[in-house]
Amino acid sequence: xxxxxxxxxxxxxxxxxxxxxxxxxxxxxxxxxxxxxxxxxxxxxxxxxxxxxxxxxxxxxxxxxxxxxxxxxxxxxxxxxxxxxxxxxxxxxxxxxxxxxxxxxxxxxxxxxxxxxxxxxxxxxxxxxxxxxxxxxxxxxxxxxxxxxxxxxxxxxxxxxxxxxxxxxxxxxxxxxxxxxxxxxxxxxxxxxxxxxxxxxxxxxxxxxxxxxxxxxxxxxxxxxxxxxxxxxxxxxxxxxxxxxxxxxxxxxxxxxxxxxxxxxxxxxxxxxxxxxxxxxxxxxxxxxxxxxxxxxxxxxxxxxxxxxxxxxxxxxxxxxxxxxxxxxxxxxxxxxxxxxx
Numbered sequence: 001x002x003x004x005x006x007x008x009x010x011x012x013x014x015x016x017x018x019x020x021x022x023x024x025x026x027x028x029x030x031x032x033x034x035x036x037x038x039x040x041x042x043x044x045x046x047x048x049x050x051x052x053x054x055x056x057x058x059x060x061x062x063x064x065x066x067x068x069x070x071x072x073x074x075x076x077x078x079x080x081x082x083x084x085x086x087x088x089x090x091x092x093x094x095x096x097x098x099x100x101x102x103x104x105x106x107x108x109x110x111x112x113x114x115x116x117x118x119x120x121x122x123x124x125x126x127x128x129x130x131x132x133x134x135x136x137x138x139x140x141x142x143x144x145x146x147x148x149x150x151x152x153x154x155x156x157x158x159x160x161x162x163x164x165x166x167x168x169x170x171x172x173x174x175x176x177x178x179x180x181x182x183x184x185x186x187x188x189x190x191x192x193x194x195x196x197x198x199x200x201x202x203x204x205x206x207x208x209x210x211x212x213x214x215x216x217x218x219x220x221x222x223x224x225x226x227x228x229x230x231x232x233x234x235x236x237x238x239x240x241x242x243x244x245x246x247x248x249x250x251x252x253x254x255x256x257x258x259x260x261x262x263x264x265x266x267x268x269x270x271x272x273x274x275x276x277x278x279x280x281x282x283x284x285x286x287x288x289x290x291x292x293x294x295x296x297x298x299x300x301x302x303x304x305x306x307x308x309x310x311x312x313x314x315x316x317x318x319x320x321x322x323x324x325x326x327x328x329x330x331x332x333x334x335x336x337x338x339x340x341x342x
Contacts, residue, residue, distance in 0.1 A: 001110075002074075002075075003072055003073065003079070003107075003115075004072070005070060005071065005072055005073070005115065005116070006070070006071060006073070007068065007069065007070055007071070008069040010060070010063035010064075012071070012078075013056060013059050013060050013063060014056065015071075015078045016048075016055065016056060016059060016078065016081060016102070017052060017056075018077055018078040018104075019078065019079065019080065019081075019102055019103070019104045020105065020106070021045050021046055021048070021104065021105050022044070022045075022046055022105045023044070023045040023046075023105055023141070024042070024043070024044050025042075025043045025044075025045075025140065025141060026040060026041070026042055026043075026140070027039070027040050027139070027140040028040075028041070028043075028138045028139055028140070028167070029138045029169060029195055030138055038140070048102070058083075058099060058100060059081075059083055059099075059100065061085075062083045062084070062085055062099055062100075065085060065087065066086045067083060067085045067086045067099070068083070068123050069081055069082070069083040069084075070082050070083075070116055070119055070120055070123075072103070072112050072116055074107070079103060079104045079107045079112070080102060080103035080107060080113065080116060081101070081102060081116070082098070082100065082101040082113075082116040082117060082120045083098075083099045083100045084096055084120050084124055084132070085097040085099050086127065088127065088128065088129055089133075089158065090133075090156050090158075091156065092155070092156055093130050093155065093156055093172075094128060094130040094131065095129065095131050095132070095133040095156070095158070095172065096124045096127065096129040096131075096132060096133065097132075097161070098117075098133065098134045098173075101113060101116060101117060103116075114149060117173075118149075118179075121173065121175055124175070125175050129175070130174065130176075131172045131173060131174050131175060132151075132172060132173040132175075133154060133158060133161070133170075133172055134146060134151060134154075134170075134171040134172065134173065135161050135162075135164065135169075135171075136151075136169040136170075136171050137167075137168065137169075138168065138169055143169060143193070143195060146171055147191060147193045147195075148180065148188065148190050149173065149180060149181070150174075150177045150178070150179070150191055151171045151172065151173045151191075152171065152172065152191060152193065152232055152235065153169075153170065153171060153172070153193075153194070153232070154170040154171055155172060155236075156172075157170050158170070174235075174236065177235065178242075178293055178294070178297040179293070182244075182290060182293055184285045184286060184288070184289040185285060186248065186249060186282070187247060187248060187254075187282060187285055187289070188247055188249065189244050189245065189246055189247070189257060189286065189289060189290060190244060190245050190247065191235060191244060191245065192228045192231045192243065192244070192245045192256075193232070193245075194225060194228055194232075196253050197221050197225040197228055198221050198224070199252070199253040200218060200224040200227070200228065200253065201219075201221045201223065201224040202274070203253065203255060204216055204217050204218045204224070204274075205217065205218075205219075206274060207275070208275065208278075208311075208313075212307075212308050212311050212314075216272065231243045238297070238298060238299075239261060240261070241258060241260045241261065242258060242259045242260075242294060242298070243256055243258040244256060244257055244258065244290070246271075246273070246286045248277075254273055254274050254276075254277040254282060255272045255273035255274055255277070255282065255286065256270075257269070257271045257286050257287060257290040257294075258271070259298060259303065262304070266300075266302070266304060267300055267304065268303065268304045269287065269290075269291070269304065269305050269337070271286060271287050271290075271314075271317065273286070278313070283313075283314075283317045284321060287317060287318075288320075288321050291303070291337065295339055300339075301338060302336055302337060302338045302339065303336070304335065304336055305318040305323045305334075305335040305336070305337065306332060306333070306334050306335070307332070307333055307335075308331060308332065309328060309329075309330065309333055315335075318335045319335075321337065322337055323336060323337045324336060324337075
């Protein structure tokens with residue numbers, strides 16, 4: 001399979017009928033009595049969610065207002081497209097609307113949607129935009145797609161777009177963010193998102209966490225939600241802690257990796273893999289994948305790993321990732337990683 005990408009013209013708008021769908025969804029992120037939570041029911045899309053004619057009309061509007069539409073092709077068959085509107089809006093930020101992004105079902109989960117997304121982001125930057133604004137479907141699959149790419153809840157809600165569909169999730173993508181997801185052989189790394197609170201709470205309760213990092217134990221789901229809110233607020237600053245979620249390939253959250261600023265201007269790396277998944281090399285795999293992009297993003301040449309002397313598993317992870325011992329006392333070991341070893 002050789003996929004090619006090119007800009008579509010207005011005369012090709014009706015070619016979106018070439019896409020085919022059989023998309024099943026069972027979980028939706030919805031507000032119930034004012035609280036966001038997963039709601040379970042079965043839904044099957046065998047066409048565009050709002051019907052072909054409505055999506056065609058939206059695409060034609062994008063063309064008429066000098067927007068940009070990128071198509072993905074398998075040979076001469078259109079199998080996906082992404083459309084962005086030209087108008088820049090927002091008071092504090094410069095948003096453009098990512099209006100539509102669709103792939104035929106059989107071509108999903110192959111990296112094609114990611115390429116469409118980032119190629120359109122590059123185009124939007126040439127217009128002077130800072131961010132995508134996205135009205136996302138509330139399906140678990142759609143939210144997971146956007147979160148994996150680095151999207152988060154919109155900081156500035158567009159009231160008109162928000163009113164179009166009460167079930168849509170208002171997201172944004174900052175063009176200056178570190179490129180995500182970070183992929184490893186068995187894992188991938190993303191930003192945290194509010195849907196992960198339940199699993200973060202469960203992952204934090206193991207005995208090693210309580211012993212070595214008690215401040216990373218979240219006794220309730222609400223505690224985990226509050227922590228995620230803080231984590232997400234840090235992503236907009238390169239001087240704040242950078243904490244990212246580690247998932248198995250099936251999407252299950254199993255831990256996190258992080259870079260934390262120290263008082264002297266240096267940075268410390270951290271990591272945690274939940275007890276049920278420990279002993280499989282996941283911490284080493286995640287940290288090895290995380291180090292090059294986070295150091296490039298933070299523009300640093302070295303990073304520290306600081307661990308308890310008795311935490312032999314953590315010390316072994318650091319050594320396997322290329323850290324060397326710099327100092328130790330009766331309680332703490334300090335390791336350092338320098339980019340020449342990347």
